Amino acid sequence: MKYYDSDVVVVGAGIMGAFTALRLAQRKRTVFLLDKGDIGRESTGRCGGGVRQQYRDPAELPLAMKAIDIWAGLAEEFGEPLEYRRHGSLKLLHNDAELEEAQARVARERESALDVDLLTPAEVVDFAPAIGSDTDLTGGTLCMTDGTANPLLLARALGPALDRTGVHVNTHEPVRRFIEADGRVVSAITDQAEYRAETFVNAAGSWAAGLCRSLGLDLPCSARKSQLLITEPLSPIIRGFISFGNGYIRQALDGNLHLGVRGLPIDVLEKSLTYSALIDAGRFFPKIFPFIRNINIIRGFTGFTTWSPDGRPIIDKAAGLDGFYLATGFCGHGFCLGPMVGQLLAEWICDGSSTLDLSQFSWTRFNQIKSNAKSQPRED
Numbered sequence: 001m002k003y004y005d006s007d008v009v010v011v012g013a014g015i016m017g018a019f020t021a022l023r024l025a026q027r028k029r030t031v032f033l034l035d036k037g038d039i040g041r042e043s044t045g046r047c048g049g050g051v052r053q054q055y056r057d058p059a060e061l062p063l064a065m066k067a068i069d070i071w072a073g074l075a076e077e078f079g080e081p082l083e084y085r086r087h088g089s090l091k092l093l094h095n096d097a098e099l100e101e102a103q104a105r106v107a108r109e110r111e112s113a114l115d116v117d118l119l120t121p122a123e124v125v126d127f128a129p130a131i132g133s134d135t136d137l138t139g140g141t142l143c144m145t146d147g148t149a150n151p152l153l154l155a156r157a158l159g160p161a162l163d164r165t166g167v168h169v170n171t172h173e174p175v176r177r178f179i180e181a182d183g184r185v186v187s188a189i190t191d192q193a194e195y196r197a198e199t200f201v202n203a204a205g206s207w208a209a210g211l212c213r214s215l216g217l218d219l220p221c222s223a224r225k226s227q228l229l230i231t232e233p234l235s236p237i238i239r240g241f242i243s244f245g246n247g248y249i250r251q252a253l254d255g256n257l258h259l260g261v262r263g264l265p266i267d268v269l270e271k272s273l274t275y276s277a278l279i280d281a282g283r284f285f286p287k288i289f290p291f292i293r294n295i296n297i298i299r300g301f302t303g304f305t306t307w308s309p310d311g312r313p314i315i316d317k318a319a320g321l322d323g324f325y326l327a328t329g330f331c332g333h334g335f336c337l338g339p340m341v342g343q344l345l346a347e348w349i350c351d352g353s354s355t356l357d358l359s360q361f362s363w364t365r366f367n368q369i370k371s372n373a374k375s376q377p378r379e380d
């Protein structure tokens with residue numbers, strides 16, 4: 001067994017863990033970043049690419065608004081194209097109840113200085129002419145500073161950026177458990193080595209709860225299988241990121257449409273594409289975008305989203321256990337937040353506090369975090 005010492009060990013090289021490690025290293029901390037696979041190849045690299053501020057839990061909005069400032073500079077920081085574009089996000093409203101909810105939401109978001117508009121059905125169709133003329137619409141909400149980025153390009157850019165900053169990245173090395181002594185976490189154990197540090201960050205996405213169990217900590221998150229279907233490339237036809245009750249759609253720069261279907265609650269983390277994804281796509285998308293009826297789906301893939309009971313992430317330090325931070329439960333919208341969450345966690349770890357208030361993301365809002373039994377993480 002090898003032994004490594006560092007200031008911080010970050011577990012999980014998704015967008016949360018990678019940005020936390022990057023910002024910590026920029027603050028001159030020695031950091032090990034460990035992943036069971038490759039960098040950014042789970043939810044982060046498999047996501048819909050929406051970089052969206054509107055239509056969020058109010059507690060997340062300040063993070064999302066700061067996050068898009070970071071997104072604006074990332075391609076230059078990494079020296080790589082990320083296909084980040086601010087071409088708007090449109091949320092379609094199909095009935096009076098949705099319209100009423102949207103009126104209240106838009107008023108609240110505008111009070112927070114978000115530039116978001118409530119559109120009439122005619123204005124919705126002006127923005128998205130591909131919407132069928134007989135689609136039931138009561139309106140839409142449009143935020144033009146929202147946009148999209150290419151998740152795979154981000155995943156590819158993170159590795160060199162981490163290297164340049166001096167983060168020690170060990171991939172294909174799953175953490176099996178954490179070790180606790182005298183009220184603090186002291187090491188993370190893999191099959192190859194023991195990683196000792198002052199501070200640990202559990203950013204293992206849908207696997208974070210399993211790792212918490214190795215410390216006897218209860219993390220009340222569940223997983224959903226979220227699936228994307230990719231069509232053949234088309235000339236430009238869809239602008240921005242458009243979501244509706246049963247899915248969302250964006251058009252990548254290379255012309256392919258990305259169709260996101262409803263997430264399925266799951267117990268086992270396995271990545272086969274389900275037949276129900278195709279059924280959903282066939283049932284819901286042509287109703288709104290009739291042209292899709294004649295378009296070929298050429299591939300699809302699955303990722304996992306991690307859900308807290310109230311749909312808000314958990315970004316916290318474990319109460320009663322020193323040196324253990326956690327960032328997970330980002331549901332279907334952590335891609336936008338990741339760069340900001342990494343910055344805030346690095347501030348908290350280095351300065352003892354963060355520049356934005358994270359108290360609404362506390363772990364203890366659900367329960368006592370200590371559970372009765374310690375167990376090993378599952379390997380699915």
Ligand SMILES: Cc1cc2nc3c(=O)[nH]c(=O)nc-3n(C[C@H](O)[C@H](O)[C@H](O)COP(=O)(O)OP(=O)(O)OC[C@H]3O[C@@H](n4cnc5c(N)ncnc54)[C@H](O)[C@@H]3O)c2cc1C
Pocket residue numbers: 011012013014015016017034035036037038039040041042043044045046047048049050051052173174175176203204205206207208211226227228260302303304305327328330331332333334335336337338377
């Ligand atoms: C289909 C889909 C569409 C989505 N669309 C959007 C969108 O449009 N906009 C948006 O903002 N968000 C979207 N999301 C959500 C977003 O992708 C996630 O919220 C975000 O990527 C979570 O990042 P993460 O770093 O917490 O998790 P992950 O990216 O899953 O990273 C966790 C990492 O931990 C590693 N790991 C796990 N266990 C261990 C272990 N024992 N040891 C070492 N490493 C371990 C994993 O290998 C993984 O790399 C979508 C997600 C999916 C699946």
